[in-house]
Amino acid sequence: MPCVSTVEKALAAALYAEGDDALDTAASLLAADPAADAELDRRGELLLRGAWERGWQPEDVARLVRRDLDEAHGRLLAGLAVAESAAYGDRLPPRWRAQIAGLGSLGPYRADRFTRATAVLELYRLLARLPRIEPVGPPPGGAPLSAPAPAHEPRMLTRVRALLAKAEATGFPQEAEALTAKAQELMARHSIDEAVLAHGAPSAQEPSACRIGVDAPYETAKAVLLDAVAGANHCRAVWNSAFGFSTVVGFEGDLEAVELLYTSLLVQGTTAMTVAESAQRAGGRKRTKTFRQSFWTAYAARLGDHLAAVAEEVVTGDLLPVLATRELAVTDRADRMFPETTTTRVRGATDPEGWRDGTSAADRARPTGPPRPRLRGRDG
Structure with missing residues (x-):
């Protein structure tokens, strides 16, 4: 029988459950297992990528985070977005690149392991529940732009x-x-x-x-x-x-x-x-x-x-x-x-x-x- 990782257990308990009890249990699991941090980050990037594919853009998600969560979650989102978009290179449209840069200005989030794990799971819960919306452009990572963005605005x-x-x-x-x-x-x-x-x-x-x-x-x-x-x-x-x-x-x-x-x-x-x-x-x-x-x-x-x-x-x-x-x-x-x-x-x-x-x-x-x-x- 395959071994279930700490991250899998935590996400299974917290992402779709209502209330704080499941969230506290999942955060305790993550706080007790520092070796799970890298996998937790990767899962966050996958959730964010899924939001892009459902039509969301960085500022759209950040707006909901500001409305429904708080600044700590905004800082976590910024770190995720910068890490997830790093591999796209010149395949990021100018408007998307500007939104990522705006998120990155928030700076990193620092807290004790349990508090941080709780905030991460709350953010992931929001990302997982985002519905599909009308896209205003393709998600990042498609074909390179046909022409570079102008260096100066008109x-x-x-x-x-x-x-x-x-x-x-x-x-x-x-x-x-x-x-x-x-x-x-x-x-x-x-x-x-x-x-x-x-x-x-x-x-x-x-x-x-x-x-x-x-x-x-x-x-x-x-x-x-x-x-x-x-x-x-x-x-x-x-x-x-x-x-x-x-x-x-x-x-x-x-x-x-x-x-x-x-x-x-x-x-x-x-x-x-x-x-x-x-x-x-x-x-x-x-x-x-x-x-x-x-x-x-x-x-x-x-x-x-x-x-x-x-x-x-x-x-x-x-x-x-x-x-x-x-x-x-x-x-x-x-x-x-x-x-x-x-x-x-x-x-x-x-x-x-x-x-x-x-x-x-x-x-x-x-x-x-x-x-x-x-x-x-x-x-x-």
């Missing part, structure tokens, strides 16, 4: 990054709005230039996809904001509320712009909400969840109108057929990835002051009619 993105950094840093709301509008204009013009260059010429470029985290709290309003940013930049966004991300489909340059602008608008919105809450407290009102929810809902809805208007201003009639061709390609890719989605009306803006301050933060210069945000998401 000049347009460098300029946009600088504009948005100024918008985040300024204390003057009108200046932040003007800087953000200029950034959106640059991104729109760049997207048009790319479309014109590709139009009528043979090209292997097709729409791709990436996932962008949509974190609690007020994640519904943040998903609306991301949807608005994506739409203004010729992309489609589909929100997965269960796992805390939206999948954005579009051409690569547009995807980078969407991620950059969305992140900046979150920073600007948080800053504006903090200022608005200070004013509320000065007036004798305490902070409330309904105020913040209404603020974010109004902020996202009004910015959607504003970004769309800025993007449309740079489009002339002769460019419409060119852009329509690209947008059809994006829609086709999104529909193939997500054949079943739902569109729901966003509710929850019940605080008049929060709605007023959120609207003002998004667009002080050009008020429009009451927006009605809608959001695409996965069925189920």
